[in-house]
Amino acid sequence: MKNHASTLLAEVRTFRQNHPDVRYVDLIALDIPGHFYGKRYPIEMLEKVAAGSPLKLPQNAVLLGVQGGLFKIGDYCFNDGDPDANRRLVPGTLKPVSWESQPLGQMLITSDGTEAPIEFEPREVLAKVLERLQHKGIHPVVAFELEFYLFDKKLDNGLPQFARDPLSDDPDDQPNLHIERLSRFSEVLDDMAQTAKDQGIDITVMTAEIGPGQFEINFGHLDDGMRAADWAALFCRSTRGVALKHGYRASFMAKPYLQYPGSGMHVHVSLYDGAGNNLLAAHQQQSLRHAVAGCLELLPHCMPIFSPNHNAFRRLGGTVNAATRASWGFEDRDACVRIPESDPRNLRIEHRLASADANPYLVLAAILVGLEHGLEAKRDPIAPLNEDRSSGSDFPLEMLDAVRAMQHQAVLRDKLGAEFVDVYCENKRQDHLAFQQEIHAREYRWFL
Structure with missing residues (x-):
C-alpha cells in the first residue's frame, strides 16, 4: 500500500x-x-x-x-x-x-x-470477471470501436440538426464513407483525436460512416481489458467536450435518425493463455466455435446491457448491419458475432450488437462471460450466416422483456453477480417506466 x-x-x-x-x-x-x-x-x-x-x-x-x-x-x-x-x-x-x-x-x-x-459498480463488475479469468489462465486482449454523430450545437425544437458541413447545409451532399468527409470536418475530428491521445488513449483508424455527420473511431488493442473500457468511457467524455468547443454536439445516442444507421459499440476480443497462445485457435479453432456458442446462448439474456435504453432498441434491424437475431459468421457484418479474417495468432471475435451509448465496462464483462461460458460448456454453435442466411436465435426487442430474460439467468447471476443483476435490472425497469410517464404529441394526434 x-x-x-x-x-x-x-x-x-x-x-x-x-x-x-x-x-x-x-x-x-x-x-x-x-x-x-x-x-x-x-x-x-x-x-x-x-x-x-x-x-x-x-x-x-x-x-x-x-x-x-x-x-x-x-x-x-x-x-x-x-x-x-x-x-x-x-x-x-x-x-x-x-x-x-x-x-x-x-x-x-x-x-x-x-x-x-460496491458490488453493482460497473467497473467492479468487470474487475471480478477479469480476475476470475486470470485465475483460470485466460488473458483477454481487447479493442473497442465507437460510432457517433456530429450535430449542430443548437437543437431545433428539441430535435437534432445535421452538422453544418463547411461546403453544404444539405445532408445529401455529405459524401458518406468518403475520405472527403473526414477532410470537411478535419478541424474538429483532429482535435478529438489529439485530445484523446492527451488522455492516454491510443486512437488508430478514423472512418466516415454512412449517416450524415456519422463517424467511427477505433482504439488500439490492449492486453488490459479494464484499461480498454476506461479508454472507451473517457473518449465519450472528451469527444462531447471537444465538439461543443467547435460549435457542434457529439452524441453516442444509438438511433438519432430513423432513416439513417444507428451508432454501435463494436468490441474485438481474443483470448490467450499464459504462454501467449491464442486459446480461440486451439484444436483447429474448435475452441472458437465453443466460445461463439456461449456468446450466442447468453446474448438474449444480456440485452439490457447491449441495448440499455428505449432508443437503443430502435437501432436493431432496420438499416445497415444491425441484427435482430443472435447470429455469427466469418467476415459477415450482418452477424452479431463476426469473425474477422486473421492469422491464428490474432484470431478474435468482433461483438457488434451493443449500442454506442452502452456502458463499456458492462458490455465487455457480458462478452467475456459469454466466451468463458462457451469454453466451459463446449457446445457447438448454430450454423454461421455464411452457410445459412436464416440462421439465428431470437432475442428480446423491448426493454421489459429483456429485463425479464436477464434477471433470472443462472449463468449471469453467477458470473456477473446476483446483486448486480438484480440492481441493474430494476434500474433499467424503472428507467423504462419513467420514460413512459410523458404523453407524446403523437398520442394527442392519434387518440384525442
Missing part, C-alpha cells in the same frame, strides 16, 4: 509541476447508465488523497437513472441512510482537460480494489 500511495503521490506532484495553472481536478466514475458522476477537488486536496486520506462518495451515486434521479431498488437509496462508500484513485489517469474554458484536470476513481467494493 505504501508503494501504491507513493506512486500516486508522484503522479499528482508531476502533474502539478507540468500544469501549474490547474487548480481543480474532476474525480469521476461511470454510473450504471454510463454517465460520469463525481466531485471537483482542489489540487491540494487531491495530493492528500494520493497520500492516503480517505476518498468517499455516496454509494448510491452508482444507481442514478438516465436523468440523474434515484430509484427505490430494494433497500438502496431510501431505506439505507444513503451511506458513503470508499473510492480510490486509478493510477495513470490524471490528465489535463483541454476542452473547458478554464484549466482543469480529471482522474478516474473506483470502488474496485477497496476493502468494501
Whole structure:
C-alpha cells in the first residue's frame, strides 16, 4: 500500500509541476447508465488523497437513472441512510482537460480494489470477471470501436440538426464513407483525436460512416481489458467536450435518425493463455466455435446491457448491419458475432450488437462471460450466416422483456453477480417506466 500511495503521490506532484495553472481536478466514475458522476477537488486536496486520506462518495451515486434521479431498488437509496462508500484513485489517469474554458484536470476513481467494493459498480463488475479469468489462465486482449454523430450545437425544437458541413447545409451532399468527409470536418475530428491521445488513449483508424455527420473511431488493442473500457468511457467524455468547443454536439445516442444507421459499440476480443497462445485457435479453432456458442446462448439474456435504453432498441434491424437475431459468421457484418479474417495468432471475435451509448465496462464483462461460458460448456454453435442466411436465435426487442430474460439467468447471476443483476435490472425497469410517464404529441394526434 505504501508503494501504491507513493506512486500516486508522484503522479499528482508531476502533474502539478507540468500544469501549474490547474487548480481543480474532476474525480469521476461511470454510473450504471454510463454517465460520469463525481466531485471537483482542489489540487491540494487531491495530493492528500494520493497520500492516503480517505476518498468517499455516496454509494448510491452508482444507481442514478438516465436523468440523474434515484430509484427505490430494494433497500438502496431510501431505506439505507444513503451511506458513503470508499473510492480510490486509478493510477495513470490524471490528465489535463483541454476542452473547458478554464484549466482543469480529471482522474478516474473506483470502488474496485477497496476493502468494501460496491458490488453493482460497473467497473467492479468487470474487475471480478477479469480476475476470475486470470485465475483460470485466460488473458483477454481487447479493442473497442465507437460510432457517433456530429450535430449542430443548437437543437431545433428539441430535435437534432445535421452538422453544418463547411461546403453544404444539405445532408445529401455529405459524401458518406468518403475520405472527403473526414477532410470537411478535419478541424474538429483532429482535435478529438489529439485530445484523446492527451488522455492516454491510443486512437488508430478514423472512418466516415454512412449517416450524415456519422463517424467511427477505433482504439488500439490492449492486453488490459479494464484499461480498454476506461479508454472507451473517457473518449465519450472528451469527444462531447471537444465538439461543443467547435460549435457542434457529439452524441453516442444509438438511433438519432430513423432513416439513417444507428451508432454501435463494436468490441474485438481474443483470448490467450499464459504462454501467449491464442486459446480461440486451439484444436483447429474448435475452441472458437465453443466460445461463439456461449456468446450466442447468453446474448438474449444480456440485452439490457447491449441495448440499455428505449432508443437503443430502435437501432436493431432496420438499416445497415444491425441484427435482430443472435447470429455469427466469418467476415459477415450482418452477424452479431463476426469473425474477422486473421492469422491464428490474432484470431478474435468482433461483438457488434451493443449500442454506442452502452456502458463499456458492462458490455465487455457480458462478452467475456459469454466466451468463458462457451469454453466451459463446449457446445457447438448454430450454423454461421455464411452457410445459412436464416440462421439465428431470437432475442428480446423491448426493454421489459429483456429485463425479464436477464434477471433470472443462472449463468449471469453467477458470473456477473446476483446483486448486480438484480440492481441493474430494476434500474433499467424503472428507467423504462419513467420514460413512459410523458404523453407524446403523437398520442394527442392519434387518440384525442
